[in-house]
């Protein structure tokens with residue numbers, strides 16, 4: 443048994459020193475080694491997935507709520523263009539935070555024509571309407587943080603945003619707002635959101651940008667999310683290095699020793715060959731048994 447221990451150490455030393463492993467033969471005996479390695483990687487991947495799902499990015503954008511009509515004359519009457527400003531901002535927040543995207547969509551889309559859309563949105567505002575939504579967020583309880591994006595419509599939020607807040611309870615969650623608008627800025631939008639969702643913790647650190655600046659706001663909105671503490675980038679880098687760190691456990695009799703493989707072609711070769719059983723031979727004087 444002790445002789446086996448010496449040989450296993452020799453194997454590990456030989457590998458880290460770039461020497462070929464000698465007298466190695468395949469066996470069922472160490473199947474547990476590889477399984478342990480795979481389950482470690484799976485565990486790390488699962489942890490990443492779980493971490494991502496704490497964050498929701500819900501947004502409303504006209505481009506994803508319009509009937510695109512090819513016959514609209516975009517010169518005399520401007521029409522919706524894709525991607526929507528808020529949709530684009532939401533995509534960058536998603537990339538920065540690793541959260542889940544949810545597009546708020548009405549069942550009855552708005553006209554793609556600017557004037558017609560303004561008219562319907564104004565009617566809805568006058569009627570204090572709650573346009574019906576295609577769907578609600580599934581598994582809402584799993585999100586602790588919500589980034590909520592919207593355009594300014596008629597000095598406030600599109601009424602569909604109020605439908606969203608009433609149908610999807612954000613109570614107790616940390617909510618960060620981002621908004622794209624014309625010259626009207628945020629107008630009454632924040633007050634409307636707070637009123638529709640009184641138990642929600644709405645941060646006063648709000649990202650907003652003028653409509654013509656939306657397409658060049660990637661850096662600005664990523665920095666905003668990152669400064670709030672929601673950048674996934676650094677976390678992911680350290681998770682990957684942990685996940686990629688390769689450990690092997692060497693069993694000798696009833697004893698087990700765990701080694702971390704270094705980077706190198708010899709270590710790669712050994713890793714590929716697992717599971718292994720090694721036969722014992724003295725390697726050198728300092729590795730000799732007793």
Ligand SMILES: Cc1cc2nc3c(=O)[nH]c(=O)nc-3n(C[C@H](O)[C@H](O)[C@H](O)COP(=O)(O)O)c2cc1C
Pocket residue numbers: 502503504505525526527528529559560563592593594595596597598622623624625626627652653656
């Ligand atoms: C129906 C409608 C109403 C709007 N009302 C306002 C407004 O009152 N004030 C303002 O600053 N911008 C207003 N806008 C401009 C939008 O807020 C702006 O273009 C925004 O960037 C659009 O984002 P989106 O492309 O994601 O929908 C309005 C746009 C639409 C379509």
